[in-house]
Amino acid sequence: MSSMLSHNKDQPRIRKSLSDSSPTATTATTKSLRHERLSRLSSSGSSDVSNDTSTNHADSYVLRWENRLSARKKAEETANNDYKKMYEKALATNQRLKSKLETSNQELAMIQDQLQRTQKGRPGDCSSNMLETEKKESWSLKKRISDMEEQLKVKAELKMENQRLKDENGALIRVITKLSK
Template sequence: MSSLLSQDQLRIRKALSDSSPASSTAATRSLRHERLSRLGSSGSSDISNDVSTNHAESYFKRRENRLSARKKAEEEMANNDYKKMYEKALATNQRLKSRLETSKQELAMIQDQLQRAQKGKPGDCGSNMLETEKKVKAELKMENQRLKDENGALIRVITKLSK
């Protein structure tokens, strides 16, 4: 049995050294299968453990690769979300800045108009309106008094005629 193992080991070593890396895995698999069939039940458990360990290792490697790929995708998505949020905030900021500038210009215009109205500048007709209104008010008071006097005179004439 030991001579079989040593011959198998020599064959495996020779096959591994002669073959290319791509075909070495296939050769290793076939040699393992051959060794499993030649060995009895005592030797097969060690080799089957080796095979199952390789399967477990490859499973965990694939799983790690999937998880890392998923993590990278989530990070990229998060980065895209941050980029979109930044661009949206930047656009909002620009819009608000333009509105602020417009509001500042309107405020300056209104303050200028208010100062002109308070000072009574010649370009402003507010002071002329006040003088005209005063004159009209005085004329209306005089006419109102005249109509009251005329009304009183008419009442007196009517009372004398009715007697």
Template sequence: MSSLLSHNKDPPRIRKSLSDICPDSSNATAKSLRHERLSRLGSSGPSDVSNNSSTNHAESYFLRRENRLSARKKAEEETLNNDYKKMYEKALATNQRLKSRLETSKQELTMIQDHLHRAQEGTLSDCGSNELEAEKKESWSLKNTISDMEEQLKVKAELKMENQRLKDENGALIRVITKLSK
């Protein structure tokens, strides 16, 4: 092969390898393609015409191969884009549904808080009237207790006075008995 390049006065063409063009392909595939290309170029013989035809044949093969790979890659990208588009639309629909549920929940929460606030205000006003009634009952019971205690104090005072009277009578009787016994 080096003899072919030395006889050929044209500068050697620099071709990109398949791994440079399509980085997704594996190294093993790229090496086998390079080996196949080199074997075709090497088997062509010493003539420049056959070398050029085999080079053109190899170039056309690789161009067709690259076109097929790029077409396949485009198809895969479109499929992925469609998949992403479907996933995006699905996520968007889910987000809209969740937003509507959230809005409904917020409205329900507001209504429940309003009802709770109203109920608490009603309870407080009821509690106020209940407290007034309780205070009235308590004051009435305290008044009854006070009047009972006043009556008990009166009875106690009367009992003290009667007790004192009985003591005085008892002392007088003891004196009379002592005078009689002497």
């Protein structure tokens, strides 16, 4: 036992901060440190069983730590890819909704223009048949206008929700960036 202690005091200990090295360098360093410990144990003999078990506990701790680190990195990579996909999907949806909104606005303008022309261009001495058709047309146009206004309301709500999702996505990306540092 005393020979083991004197042997350990003579050997310099190498400690390296985890933030100073890359994961591959950390793995190589921990493997070389484990190899050094095992070679020291084998050269000193196997007379001390408690020291051997403490080395095994340390090795198992290092292995668990390495597994956690690699799992965390994989999870961060997956999360980054998922947020990127969600952001791209939100952008595509936003563009699609913008084009639909523009189309609906153009249709609405055409229908309102058409409605104004029919209301202004009414002759005073029309037959009852023409009045009924004009009433039907104006009623159908008004109905279409009200439908389009409802669609515009829905699109505005979707636009607001889309913006909220973009903001949330940006916040999540910032959090992930801070966690990855």
